[in-house]
Amino acid sequence: xxxxxxxxxxxxxxxxxxxxxxxxxxxxxxxxxxxxxxxxxxxxxxxxxxxxxxxxxxxxxxxxxxxxxxxxxxxxxxxxxxxxxxxxxxxxxxxxxxxxxxxxxxxxxxxxxxxxxxxxxxxxxxxxx
Amino acid sequence: xxxxxxxxxxxxxxxxxxxxxxxxxxxxxxxxxxxxxxxxxxxxxxxxxxxxxxxxxxxxxxxxxxxxxxxxxxxxxxxxxxxxxxxxxxxxxxxxxxxxxxxxxxxxxxxxxxxxxxxxxxxxxxxxxxxxxxxxxxxxxxxxxxxxxxxxxxxxxxxxxxxxxxxxxxxxxxxxxxxxxxxxxxxxxxxxxxxxxxxxxxxxxxxxxxxxxxxxxxxxxxxxxxxxxxxxxxxxxxxxxxxxxxxxxxxxxxxxxxxxxxxxxxxxxxxxxxxxxxxxxxxxxxxxxxx
Numbered sequence: 001x002x003x004x005x006x007x008x009x010x011x012x013x014x015x016x017x018x019x020x021x022x023x024x025x026x027x028x029x030x031x032x033x034x035x036x037x038x039x040x041x042x043x044x045x046x047x048x049x050x051x052x053x054x055x056x057x058x059x060x061x062x063x064x065x066x067x068x069x070x071x072x073x074x075x076x077x078x079x080x081x082x083x084x085x086x087x088x089x090x091x092x093x094x095x096x097x098x099x100x101x102x103x104x105x106x107x108x109x110x111x112x113x114x115x116x117x118x119x120x121x122x123x124x125x126x127x128x129x
Numbered sequence: 130x131x132x133x134x135x136x137x138x139x140x141x142x143x144x145x146x147x148x149x150x151x152x153x154x155x156x157x158x159x160x161x162x163x164x165x166x167x168x169x170x171x172x173x174x175x176x177x178x179x180x181x182x183x184x185x186x187x188x189x190x191x192x193x194x195x196x197x198x199x200x201x202x203x204x205x206x207x208x209x210x211x212x213x214x215x216x217x218x219x220x221x222x223x224x225x226x227x228x229x230x231x232x233x234x235x236x237x238x239x240x241x242x243x244x245x246x247x248x249x250x251x252x253x254x255x256x257x258x259x260x261x262x263x264x265x266x267x268x269x270x271x272x273x274x275x276x277x278x279x280x281x282x283x284x285x286x287x288x289x290x291x292x293x294x295x296x297x298x299x300x301x302x303x304x305x306x307x308x309x310x311x312x313x314x315x316x317x318x319x320x321x322x323x324x325x326x327x328x329x330x331x332x333x334x335x336x337x338x339x340x341x342x343x344x345x346x347x348x349x350x351x352x353x354x355x356x357x358x359x360x361x362x363x364x365x366x367x368x369x370x371x372x373x374x375x376x377x378x379x380x381x382x383x384x385x386x387x388x389x390x391x392x393x394x395x396x397x398x399x400x401x402x403x404x405x406x407x408x409x410x411x412x413x414x415x416x417x418x419x420x
Binding site: 028029030031032034035036037039041042045046048049052 | 371
């Protein structure tokens with residue numbers, strides 16, 4: 001470990017702690033004609049994202065566990081992407097017990113780490129309760 | 130390696146898991162790692178004794194891990210590319226030390242170009258390597274489903290292409306927006322969760338230009354979303370996508386109504402005053418006071 005390494009690591013930590021306050025702002029914007037935020041879609045995608053941590057179950061999906069195929073199919077065919085959070089959670093809770101148990105386990109596991117991993121975990125946990 | 134999964138009839142009325150995204154490009158990665166732009170030239174000299182061991186471990190890691198999956202929702206005509214986040218210690222190390230660059234954590238940039246050699250910005254070297262490792266799987270999947278052909282049945286069925294993922298997966302989803310455009314000339318949607326910064330402001334602008342909606346869902350105290358640093362001193366990494374900050378979601382609490390702040394279109398990336406306001410004066414991260 002060189003002196004330079006230590007400087008960079010300490011500097012990086014300092015940058016994180018200090019946040020953006022001293023960073024040079026660089027303007028970026030998104031086009032005006034892009035769709036607005038869809039929380040119903042975000043909920044579904046949050047759950048799907050969290051499921052990627054269950055690598056082995058995913059591999060098993062790929063070799064043909066029909067019940068899990070059905071579970072994912074149920075998740076994504078829940079009413080519409082613009083459904084409300086309550087509609088989605090109700091739909092998911094009633095149709096996806098096996099899938100959401102995986103999601104819940106993976107989500108809860110995140111709480112034991114230092115990082116809160118807040119959003120997708122909460123989607124999973126709330127959808128499974 | 131693409132798993133041989135029968136995607137079934139494309140007019141199915143439900144979502145189907147189409148493929149796992151297993152990295153298959155380790156040989157290509159190894160070649161790229163030899164290129165000088167991966168490390169500062171003077172630092173590379175310090176690394177030569179360790180580099181081969183690190184490279185081999187990274188190659189092993191790339192050939193072992195599943196990076197996500199592709200699913201099709203025929204109800205809404207959406208193809209969803211879902212990328213996996215960081216889980217193992219080896220993956221965490223690779224996030225911080227992308228090419229075994231022990232002397233330059235975070236700071237390795239790599240330029241990104243589309244097939245027409247148009248520059249798309251610079252990105253974190255480790256994230257780019259992970260993306261490149263998945264490129265063969267994505268290309269094979271696209272060919273199988275006819276995604277590059279505007280007249281194919283598969284393309285006609287699809288109304289939307291969505292990239293998503295959590296943490297590292299969110300970073301890969303951002304890069305995937307550009308992959309979808311480069312490979313299939315397709316403008317896709319991005320929803321990332323707790324994603325780190327991926328590249329420069331130029332990269333962020335490319336993501337905005339080639340997406341039909343880019344959202345970065347996060348909590349402002351999530352450390353992952355604050356690395357690599359955005360600093361005039363230590364780097365130029367920049368968030369892409371409109372920030373959606375779930376500021377009331379914290380640890381064991383559950384979601385509540387109106388729990389998020391959506392930044393305006395004009396202030397994507399690093400410039401969202403709403404999030405700065407929430408974060409102002411907070412020097413706490415979870416239960417740890419930082420300063």
